[in-house]
Amino acid sequence: MSAITLQDLDISYGDTKVVHGVNLDIAEGESFALVGESGSGKSTILRAIAGLAPDWTGKIAVLGQARTHRIERSVARQVQMVFQDPYGSLHPRKTIDEVLSEPLVINGIGDRGDRVEKMLTAVGLDHRFRFRFPHQLSGGQRQRVAIARALMLEPKVLLLDEPTSALDVSVQAEILNLLKRLRKEQGLTYLLVTHNLPVVSFLCDRLAVMRHGRIVEVADVGLLKQGQLREDYSRELLAATPG
């Protein structure tokens, strides 16, 4: 079964259409990347799947279920999102324990203390951090918390919006390793938005290159590694990547 299916997806913000006729099919267990410049519409696609950009037409299906334009609890339990900036995505006046418990409370899931402890261990945070506030954590630790929060409801699909671009190189390596390990352990499907092609090469199986709200090319990551993307624009992106 495919984890995410997008058919003729158009997304608008007010009168401006930012995504034009996107078709994608992402298999369960796959790790898929959307790459492109700012303004190419890649994050908007994630937001539409999560229900944060409700002004769309076409079809979005998650694990075979077509989703509506509202925020749905059933979708929330299967799809969760991790945002770019861990400094902005955690509530500054809630402890890590509250942040991680909240999705459980909303969905009426018990056994919270245990689940929080287990999740902290899974993302590699010591249990000392449980009753701290976000400002007492470093950027990398906060991103671990954001990933933990996304995983609290045991979703099948993670939407990752530039999860490492606000982090230092060495911290980025830790988070990438964590994401790779979690995917293996829990059989997750990733849809990752990034402009960093080496990250795609490390973490993903396939990628789609986007430009001006359209998909230019869908390719296997093998082609990226060999520098054999077909379209001129994709090659341009590749050439601009240092190293």
Add this chain to the structure above:
Amino acid sequence: MSPLLKVENLRVSFPTHTGRVEVVKGISFELGRERLGIVGESGSGKSMTGRSILKLIRKPGLVTADRMEFDGVDLTRQSERQMRDIRGARISMVMQDPKFSLNPVMTVGEQIAEALVTHEKLPRREVNERIYAMLEAVRIHDPKRVAGLYPHEVSGGMGQRIMIAMMLIPEPELLIADEPTSALDVSVQAQVLDIIDNLVTQKGMGLILISHDLSLVSRYCDRILVMNSGTVVEECAAGQLEQASHPYTRGLLAAMPVIDETRDELPVLDRTQWAGT
């Protein structure tokens, strides 16, 4: 040839309730008319180093140095007033984010003009000509139109090129670029750095490029200083970065994923090893 900039034992510290904390711990370097890269992670003191050269660190921050000489001028002894003649005119600095560094209520043309006429008295017509020529030099194709725009009407990449135009129009001898492209898209990054690179080599200026991105710095600089918790841990020619010997530099290099990645796991820095932050 005597060096353009000579820094000896530079220290920057800030007070905290547990005593003064040194963020730059006695670094020394020299710069000729060349391109020097300073790399390091957040908190390594690289930006503080750049700022202290221009004496931009405000109280209660404290900067001391045994020697900080720019083209024979002892920077440590310059008054605030004398510094104003140096800033912009002889040493200028490009900041990270054009969104926050451009004045939102002045047109692009006015801002660039300000940078020029602060240091030089020129007739109006010549000012305009210089502005248009400068905008063209940073590859803005219709300078007349762009000069009349406000910063919110231009894209990030164009904003950064405008910043560069503003910084280079008084023809300084040294340009300090602090993460000039980290707010920009990858494809625009290369363009902006190429522009800086061209202008710097054409005019024979000195460049200090401050960045967290090792591969970028090695591409655009002649020499590299690697900083970690306030000290320079390694100094090498850009071409020899691959042979870097310090474990911190090696760790940084290894932690970066590459385009033809085959590793299953990225090596992670053992932070306890350097007893840093």
